[in-house]
Amino acid sequence: MWLLYVSCAWVAGIFLGSKFGLPLFALAFGLIPFALIPFLPNSRKTLIVAGLCLFTLLGGGLHFPSSLPPADEHSLCFYNDQGIVEIQGMVAEEPDIRDRYCLLTFSASEITVNDEKEEVSGTALIRVPRYPTYHYGDVL
Structure with a gap:
């Protein structure tokens, strides 16, 4: 007990x-x-x-x-709730295709905030429209 x-x-x-x-x-x-x-x-x-x-x-x-993972400016989670940002990276896993949308596991390599580019690392789960189709390894 x-x-x-x-x-x-x-x-x-x-x-x-x-x-x-x-x-x-x-x-x-x-x-x-x-x-x-x-x-x-x-x-x-x-x-x-x-x-x-x-x-x-x-x-x-x-x-x-x-x-907890470290949350410095080189970590993707540092930019949570920072407004609209642009993330560059690659689709890290096969897309999870649903009825009306698709879930992408996205491995980020660069982020643009206020027209300033920073190198980052981290993954994000992104919900995108089903079409166009995305594949493992696509750079977005």
């Missing part, structure tokens, strides 16, 4: 890490229940599980920011 508690603490920690930034020293708060074990020997098992859960919760919160 304690594995379920620790797993839930990990997921909750990742969620909290997405909402709040945690400093590295916050992980030390997970050690507080372990320090109480000599003073409360009858509650040893409960303190160990509580310490593991708290340590895992804080560890999940610290793990979230490190799992």
Whole structure:
């Protein structure tokens, strides 16, 4: 049962890490229940599980920011919500043809923002009309 508690603490920690930034020293708060074990020997098992859960919760919160890709000016995600941009690149996978539209996995190599060109890397899922047809490797 304690594995379920620790797993839930990990997921909750990742969620909290997405909402709040945690400093590295916050992980030390997970050690507080372990320090109480000599003073409360009858509650040893409960303190160990509580310490593991708290340590895992804080560890999940610290793990979230490190799992994100870097968002610098050479990353495509840096330009999200920046208005209208022009992206140059290549169709990276076979198009997913739907009834009325087509989904393209697009590997970006260059972006134009305010008439300034920047080299970027990243992929985007683009919804385009079904015709004209696009193929793997097309440069757009």
